[in-house]
Amino acid sequence: MPPVEPTDSVEALRHALREFLAAQRRLRGREAQRQDALSFSQYAVLRVLADGDEHSAGELAIAADLTPASITKMLDGLSRSGLLERVRNESDRRRVGVRITPDGRDTFLEKDRQLTEAWHAELADLDPGELETMVTAMRRLSALFDSI
Numbered sequence: 001m002p003p004v005e006p007t008d009s010v011e012a013l014r015h016a017l018r019e020f021l022a023a024q025r026r027l028r029g030r031e032a033q034r035q036d037a038l039s040f041s042q043y044a045v046l047r048v049l050a051d052g053d054e055h056s057a058g059e060l061a062i063a064a065d066l067t068p069a070s071i072t073k074m075l076d077g078l079s080r081s082g083l084l085e086r087v088r089n090e091s092d093r094r095r096v097g098v099r100i101t102p103d104g105r106d107t108f109l110e111k112d113r114q115l116t117e118a119w120h121a122e123l124a125d126l127d128p129g130e131l132e133t134m135v136t137a138m139r140r141l142s143a144l145f146d147s148i
Contacts, residue, residue: 017141038111041066042078046100046108054087054097083107 024040031039038046044064048055061071075098078084083104089095100108123131 013137038107042074042083043108043111043115045071045074045078046083046104047112049084049098049100050105050108052100054099056095056097060098078104 028040031037031041041064045060048060048063057068057071057075060066060075061068064071064074066074075084075086079086081103082101084098084100087097087099089097126134
């Protein structure tokens with residue numbers, strides 16, 4: 001089957017996606033420099049831990065898109081701040097799990113509320129059909145990236 005010729009709309013979408021990903025990188029960079037607020041990556045870690053289960057540092061690194069060295073440093077800081085705790089595995093003392101604390105849950109919920117409000121405020125003027133189209137496009141782009 002011959003390749004599909006891109007349309008101007010496809011190129012506009014590719015450009016918009018590059019802009020989105022760049023904006024996300026800038027957000028991560030700005031928030032990483034702030035000492036007084038939960039960063040985007042820290043939020044991603046707490047989002048996983050908010051299920052109440054213990055998780056490994058490896059799982060959390062994947063969720064936050066961080067290297068093992070970076071996640072260790074982040075977990076140290078979040079632990080010092082009282083937002084999570086490390087828990088030794090009862091059957092294998094070499095394994096250490098990570099669990100959210102009540103303060104961590106409160107901090108996560110506040111950041112989640114702020115983000116939810118920002119999303120709703122920014123997208124409030126879109127009708128449900130437009131939002132569904134955006135959801136479909138994002139999922140298709142995720143599948144495209146996973147297939148490349």
